[in-house]
Amino acid sequence: MSQTLGFIGVGVMGEPMCRHLVEKSGARVLACDRDAEPLSRLAQAGVTSAGIADIARDAEIIFLSLPSGEVVEQVVFGAQGLLPKLRAGQTLVDLSTSPHETAVRLAGALQKAGVRFADAPVMRTRVAAQAGTLAVPVGADEQTYALIEPLIKCFATDVMHAGPAGCGQVVKILNNMVVYETVLALAEARAVAVRVGMDPERLFNAFATGSADSFALRNQGFKAILPQQFPEKAFPVTYARKDLAYAVRLAEQVGVDATGAKNLVASFDAAIKAGYGDMYAPAVSLVFERAAAKGAKR
Numbered sequence: 388m389s390q391t392l393g394f395i396g397v398g399v400m401g402e403p404m405c406r407h408l409v410e411k412s413g414a415r416v417l418a419c420d421r422d423a424e425p426l427s428r429l430a431q432a433g434v435t436s437a438g439i440a441d442i443a444r445d446a447e448i449i450f451l452s453l454p455s456g457e458v459v460e461q462v463v464f465g466a467q468g469l470l471p472k473l474r475a476g477q478t479l480v481d482l483s484t485s486p487h488e489t490a491v492r493l494a495g496a497l498q499k500a501g502v503r504f505a506d507a508p509v510m511r512t513r514v515a516a517q518a519g520t521l522a523v524p525v526g527a528d529e530q531t532y533a534l535i536e537p538l539i540k541c542f543a544t545d546v547m548h549a550g551p552a553g554c555g556q557v558v559k560i561l562n563n564m565v566v567y568e569t570v571l572a573l574a575e576a577r578a579v580a581v582r583v584g585m586d587p588e589r590l591f592n593a594f595a596t597g598s599a600d601s602f603a604l605r606n607q608g609f610k611a612i613l614p615q616q617f618p619e620k621a622f623p624v625t626y627a628r629k630d631l632a633y634a635v636r637l638a639e640q641v642g643v644d645a646t647g648a649k650n651l652v653a654s655f656d657a658a659i660k661a662g663y664g665d666m667y668a669p670a671v672s673l674v675f676e677r678a679a680a681k682g683a684k685r
Contacts, residue, residue: 389413389414389415390412390413390414390415390447390448391414391415391416391417391445391446391447392408392412392414392415392416392417392446392447392448392449392450392538393416393417393418393419393437393442393443393445393446393448393449393450394408394416394417394418394419394434394442394449394450394452395418395419395420395439395442395449395450395451395452395453395462396419396420396451396452396453396454396483397418397419397420397422397425397426397429397452398420398422398425398452398454399513399516399620399621400452400482400509400513400516401420401425401452401482402425402428402429403513403516403517403519403542404450404452404482404509404516404521404542405418405429405434405450405452406429406432406434407519407541407542408450408538408541408542409429409432409433409434410432410433410541411519411541412537412538412541414538415435416433416434416435417434417435417436417437417441417442417445417446418434418435418436418437419436419437419438419439419442439462439467439468439469439472440472443469443472443473443477444472446477447476447477447478448477448478448479448480448534448535448538449469449477449478449479449480450480450482451463451479451480451481451482451483452482452483452509453481453483454483454626455483455484455485455629456483456484456485456486456489456633458483459481459483459485459489459493460489460492463479463493463496464496470496470497470500473497473500473502474500474501474502475500475501475502476501476502477502477503478502478503478504478505478531478534478535479493479497479502479503479504479505480504480505480507480535480539481493481504481505481506481507481508482507482508482509482523483508484508484556484559484560484563484629484630484633485506485508485556485633486556486560486633486636486637487553487556487557487560487633487637487640488553488640489556490504490506490526490552490553490555490556491552491553493506493552494506494552494553503527503528503530503531503534504527504531504552505525505526505527505531505532505535505552505555506525506526506527506552506553506554506555506556507523507524507525507526507527507535507539507555508523508524508555508556508558508559509521509522509523509543509559510522510523510524510558510559510562512606512621512622513621513622516542519541519542519543519544520543520544521542521543521544521545522543522544522545522546522547523539523543523545523546523547523555524547524549524554524555524558524559525539525546525547525548525549525555526549526550526551526552526553526554526555526556526557527548527551527552527555528551528552529548532548536548556633557637559630560630560633560634560637561634561637563627563630563631563634564630564631564634564645564647564648564651566602566603566607567603567627567630567631567651567668568647568648568651569601569603569604570603570607570608570612570668570669570671571650571651571654571671573591573594573603573604573607573608573612573669573672574612574669574671574672574674574675575675576590576594577590577591577612577613577672577675577676578672578675578676581676587613588613591604591608591609591613594608595609607668607669608669611667611669611670611672612669612672615672615673615676617663617666617667617669617670617672617673618666618667619665619666619667621666621667621668622667622668623664623665623666623667623668624655624658624659624663624664624665624666624667624668624670624671625659625664625665626668627655627668627671628652628655628656628659631648631651631652631655632652634648635648635649635652654671654674655668655671657671657674658670658671658673658674661673661674661677
């Protein structure tokens with residue numbers, strides 16, 4: 388009998404990951420989501436729609452891909468949640484970006500029920516999810532990591548064991564902190580260059596040849612900030628703000644005054660207030676472009 392996997396949350400990132408699982412793992416995959424459209428598309432690939440109770444009953448390994456740690460806690464600990472339905476020997480893998488303390492709490496509660504747990508938040512873009520080329524840091528014990536690594540490799544090309552439960556979230560949260568602090572610097576730099584009359588493309592090309600070169604420059608910089616194109620249904624400002632708030636909370640818990648991350652959260656708040664919350668996260672650039680345009684009119 389083939390293995391049965393569960394997948395709860397098949398949104399922008401979850402849908403392609405779920406598709407890769409059913410196509411590459413050889414397992415039977417049960418999926419659950421409030422939106423019927425992705426479930427309908429996945430059905431064509433062989434995924435079976437199911438409720439949370441059915442997934443808890445039938446799946447040996449269950450993946451979560453949810454919008455926030457708060458939603459993860461609702462799905463696991465809520466009145467109709469997973470925890471009371473799970474049995475010893477099952478494994479729960481959280482692919483969502485959740486606070487470090489949420490991962491630690493989940494690991495402790497599930498261990499008491501005899502259920503293995505891993506926090507395995509995904510890194511890289513929607514395009515990478517579709518291509519199966521995500522990067523995934525995993526927080527888990529050695530046995531659990533060995534069990535789930537082959538499955539994660541169905542949708543990721545770079546999988547690393549980051550340490551015990553919670554460490555996957557530490558990597559993901561701090562990764563986004565570093566990337567988006569760089570994005571903020573690029574947004575500010577473009578606005579300044581435009582304000583003084585310099586072609587921002589020349590500026591970014593110069594960055595690419597010098598020490599300011601980075602992943603953020605070549606992806607968010609050239610592809611979004613430079614052309615000022617920030618589509619919806621990508622990683623939005625609101626999600627980036629959530630991740631940075633998790634980073635600030637983690638820093639505060641260990642006594643670090645993360646001033647750069649706090650400034651970035653404030654910039655995201657300004658972008659949301661200005662109506663850019665649903666746009667691709669580098670849309671924080673629009674806050675500075677608008678300010679520069681106002682200054683130029685004076």
